[in-house]
Amino acid sequence: xxxxxxxxxxxxxxxxxxxxxxxxxxxxxxxxxxxxxxxxxxxxxxxxxxxxxxxxxxxxxxxxxxxxxxxxxxxxxxxxxxxxxxxxxxxxxxxxxxxxxxxxxxxxxxxxxxxxxxxxxxxxxxxxxxxxxxxxxxxxxxxxxxxxxxxxxxxxxxxxxxxxxxxxxxxxxxxxxxxxxxxxxxxxxxxxxxxxxxxxxxxxxxxxxxxxxxxxxxxxxxxxxxxxxxxxxxxxxxxxxxxxxxxxx
Amino acid sequence: xxxxxxxxxxxxxxxxxxxxxxxxxxxxxxxxxxxxxxxxxxxxxxxxxxxxxxxxxxxxxxxxxxxxxxxxxxxxxxxxxxxxxxxxxxxxxxxxxxxxxxxxxxxxxxxxxxxxxxxxxxxxxxxxxxxxxxxxxxxxxxxxxxxxxxxxxxxxxxxxxxxxxxxxxxxxxxxxxxxxxxxxxxxxxxxxxxxxxxxxxxxxxxxxxxxxxxxxxxxxxxxxxxxxxxxxxxxxxxxxxxxxxxxxxxxxxxxxxxxxxxxxxxxxxxxxxxxxxxxxxxxxxxxxxxxxxxxxxx
Amino acid sequence: xxxxxxxxxxxxxxxxxxxxxxxxxxxxxxxxxxxxxxxxxxxxxxxxxxxxxxxxxxxxxxxxxxxxxxxxxxxxxxxxxxxxxxxxxxxxxxxxxxxxxxxxxxxxxxxxxxxxxxxxxxxxxxxxxxxxxxxxxxxxxxxxxxxxxxxxxxxxxxxxxxxxxxxxxxxxxxxxxxxxxxxxxxxxxxxxxxxxxxxxxxxxxxxxxxxxxxxxxxxxxxxxxxxxxxxxxxxxxxxxxxxxxxxxxxxxxxxxxxxxxxxxxxxxxxxxxxxxxxxxxxxxxxxxxxxxxxxxxxxxxxxxxxxxxxxxxxxxxxxx
Ligand SMILES: Nc1ncnc2c1ncn2[C@@H]1O[C@H](COP(=O)(O)OP(=O)(O)OP(=O)(O)O)[C@@H](O)[C@H]1O
Ligand SMILES: [Mg+2]
Numbered sequence: 030x031x032x033x034x035x036x037x038x039x040x041x042x043x044x045x046x047x048x049x050x051x052x053x054x055x056x057x058x059x060x061x062x063x064x065x066x067x068x069x070x071x072x073x074x075x076x077x078x079x080x081x082x083x084x085x086x087x088x089x090x091x092x093x094x095x096x097x098x099x100x101x102x103x104x105x106x107x108x109x110x111x112x113x114x115x116x117x118x119x120x121x122x123x124x125x126x127x128x129x130x131x132x133x134x135x136x137x138x139x140x141x142x143x144x145x146x147x148x149x150x151x152x153x154x155x156x157x158x159x160x161x162x163x164x165x166x167x168x169x170x171x172x173x174x175x176x177x178x179x180x181x182x183x184x185x186x187x188x189x190x191x192x193x194x195x196x197x198x199x200x201x202x203x204x205x206x207x208x209x210x211x212x213x214x215x216x217x218x219x220x221x222x223x224x225x226x227x228x229x230x231x232x233x234x235x236x237x238x239x240x241x242x243x244x245x246x247x248x249x250x251x252x253x254x255x256x257x258x259x260x261x262x263x264x265x266x267x268x269x270x271x272x273x274x275x276x277x278x
Numbered sequence: 279x280x281x282x283x284x285x286x287x288x289x290x291x292x293x294x295x296x297x298x299x300x301x302x303x304x305x306x307x308x309x310x311x312x313x314x315x316x317x318x319x320x321x322x323x324x325x326x327x328x329x330x331x332x333x334x335x336x337x338x339x340x341x342x343x344x345x346x347x348x349x350x351x352x353x354x355x356x357x358x359x360x361x362x363x364x365x366x367x368x369x370x371x372x373x374x375x376x377x378x379x380x381x382x383x384x385x386x387x388x389x390x391x392x393x394x395x396x397x398x399x400x401x402x403x404x405x406x407x408x409x410x411x412x413x414x415x416x417x418x419x420x421x422x423x424x425x426x427x428x429x430x431x432x433x434x435x436x437x438x439x440x441x442x443x444x445x446x447x448x449x450x451x452x453x454x455x456x457x458x459x460x461x462x463x464x465x466x467x468x469x470x471x472x473x474x475x476x477x478x479x480x481x482x483x484x485x486x487x488x489x490x491x492x493x494x495x496x497x498x499x500x501x502x503x504x505x506x507x508x509x510x511x512x513x514x515x516x517x518x519x520x521x522x523x524x525x526x527x528x529x530x531x532x533x534x535x536x537x538x539x540x541x542x543x544x545x546x547x548x549x550x551x552x553x554x555x556x557x558x559x560x561x562x563x564x565x566x567x568x569x570x571x572x573x574x575x576x
Numbered sequence: 577x578x579x580x581x582x583x584x585x586x587x588x589x590x591x592x593x594x595x596x597x598x599x600x601x602x603x604x605x606x607x608x609x610x611x612x613x614x615x616x617x618x619x620x621x622x623x624x625x626x627x628x629x630x631x632x633x634x635x636x637x638x639x640x641x642x643x644x645x646x647x648x649x650x651x652x653x654x655x656x657x658x659x660x661x662x663x664x665x666x667x668x669x670x671x672x673x674x675x676x677x678x679x680x681x682x683x684x685x686x687x688x689x690x691x692x693x694x695x696x697x698x699x700x701x702x703x704x705x706x707x708x709x710x711x712x713x714x715x716x717x718x719x720x721x722x723x724x725x726x727x728x729x730x731x732x733x734x735x736x737x738x739x740x741x742x743x744x745x746x747x748x749x750x751x752x753x754x755x756x757x758x759x760x761x762x763x764x765x766x767x768x769x770x771x772x773x774x775x776x777x778x779x780x781x782x783x784x785x786x787x788x789x790x791x792x793x794x795x796x797x798x799x800x801x802x803x804x805x806x807x808x809x810x811x812x813x814x815x816x817x818x819x820x821x822x823x824x825x826x827x828x829x830x831x832x833x834x835x836x837x838x839x840x841x842x843x844x845x846x847x848x849x850x851x852x853x854x855x856x857x858x859x860x861x862x863x864x865x866x867x868x869x870x871x872x873x874x875x876x877x878x879x880x881x882x883x884x885x886x887x888x889x890x891x892x893x894x895x896x
Binding site: 376379385389390392509546550551560564 | 633687689691698701704710818825828859864865866867868869873
């Protein structure tokens, strides 16, 4: 099982009026794999995540998911086929409570067509939401309005909203940025444990090398839109180029 | 040939005063991000004040040479007083509010000033035709037109030139442009935005009032005559691109000439044509023809 | 969709309110008051539609387009097909406006903020420009509408009132059912964060389009009923931009906390207007403008938030 390719990007290029943000990117991800994406600011990590999930269309290249060409897919369709993401700046519904956020996410993933006109307050969905809230240890915040909560909780909620549809592959863009040092490991423990249960492949962008070393099977290092290293963490983090261009010493 | 000359000449005249009014509107939008319905009030008050002043001059048999200064002073007076009052007591309390609420607030102000006009000037129309009489008529390419109307084109050209010069050649203009381009950075650079706003708003108000004051001698100034102009200048500004000064120029020309064409060819379509063009422009280029560049924010 | 809708508090309050109105109108109300209620309820439908859009932070400065379209649809169907049945009239107005909204929705759903407002305005002024000059539609004089009938029988003013109340109840209940649904919850969600909604798997544009058509239908229905109860349609009081402005004005005056709010707001507006014309006919515009400013500055939640406060105040007292 572990060697089935779920996601494959070949020769991806992206430029914004002259600025090259992605150059000849080739990656393939296997089921259940946990991959860390590293790189300095502006290296093109978010652009990579955006292209995979359809927020940006690559200038050229091809993206395959479960053997199907999904280049230039609409974000909502990426979600439908099981390719989900979280955001560097958490994208949640600020004026609603944590539970409401999750209820909307859950209803949209469970229902379609006319069923969307049924009341959102649904026993079954509510219960499932509670399960996720438990899993992500934010049950006690359930009724609080998101705008009043800390970055850490927003990040967790952001991730929780991405996983409700049981994705095959999830891309987390800096899940621990803006989170206090004490909270960081706690969050990653929760998230990775939850995603391992469902054999979801995880790609996460991270600046903290301690976290990378601790959780990932494999590291992909970006520099100026190019992949300069793709190897297991031990190898990658001692690679000369990575040390020079990513770690910066 | 004759037909096209008529359309062109009438269109140009009409475009001229649309331009003066819309320029004020678009500058206010560009700098303050406020779509100012109360701009119609400046226009109406400018017209009434000028009409009143002209009436005063003729009634007291003062020199005809006073007409032009009277018109200009009316415009400045109305612009400064109304502009300051509205900015200081309404808009300043609303910056950072939802853009729709601000539009509605200016709509409220507009309605109030409409009634204040009736209270101040009464319901009877004013016909301050004397300045137009004074200048007489001429024949151009076989068309008989009032000289006064033609001076509108001159006035618009002067305003356009002054505006271009002010914005690109003076320190103040450059300041203004930087605020138009990116308000947050301007604040960070230490520009006193409140001051810029007051001056801009008063400047825009003077232009609005000038349009009204200068047009007054060519028409009957009566209650509610600003209403159509409000939406027409909206159309001009939207077509040109909200906040764009060359846009206001092109937008006025388009609307002015289209209207003149419709009036002479198919009067039924007069309003229809203008707004159809506005809709089409919005559909094809939502930002308008000449939208100022937006800074990219990451 | 409608399961358990009658257990909903808002729906119960709405129905109670409407029944009380009906009883009052049949027993004690003088004619002019009854007319005010009738106009208020009819126009309230359009306000309900604007409220829906407002919840997604979309403000249409041209909703008179649908209001007028519904009204003229009724007028035309009378002129060419002799339709005077009130049920048909209402249906025609709703469907005509809905179809127009459906078509324009494909364009408008891409627009937000001031661009949405301006494009709506442009569309409505296009219609105004046509109606004001079209001879066969009566130009600026408009057309007159004969009294409504119901299934071939003549309809008294009183029964027209009951029927309008009935239409209002049906419409408001449907809207409440929509608002409590998943799709309805996307309303606020889209205002909060469009990107997230897309990534949750639903098309933001589609959600907006659906809502837009609903609000067009409501405005059309309002126009149709208004035409039937006024007995007259004309471009200046049905389609011009100040009519749209008035509708938006009533919307923010009403507040958007509840489905009943638009109707209360619209009724109060009718009464303000009646009294204003009696006591200070010159100052109508100033009254509207002043109220608008007062609401924006002092009661940003509109009348409904005041009602809510009074109500909650009473509640808290009881607890003590
Ligand atoms: N929408 C866009 N338009 C133009 N340029 C863009 C856009 N998005 C990203 N870029 C450019 O692409 C490059 C890569 O940006 P990206 O956001 O992927 O960096 P990153 O690796 O995620 O950095 P960080 O660690 O700061 O998040 C940058 O130079 C950025 O300026
Ligand atoms: Mg990034």
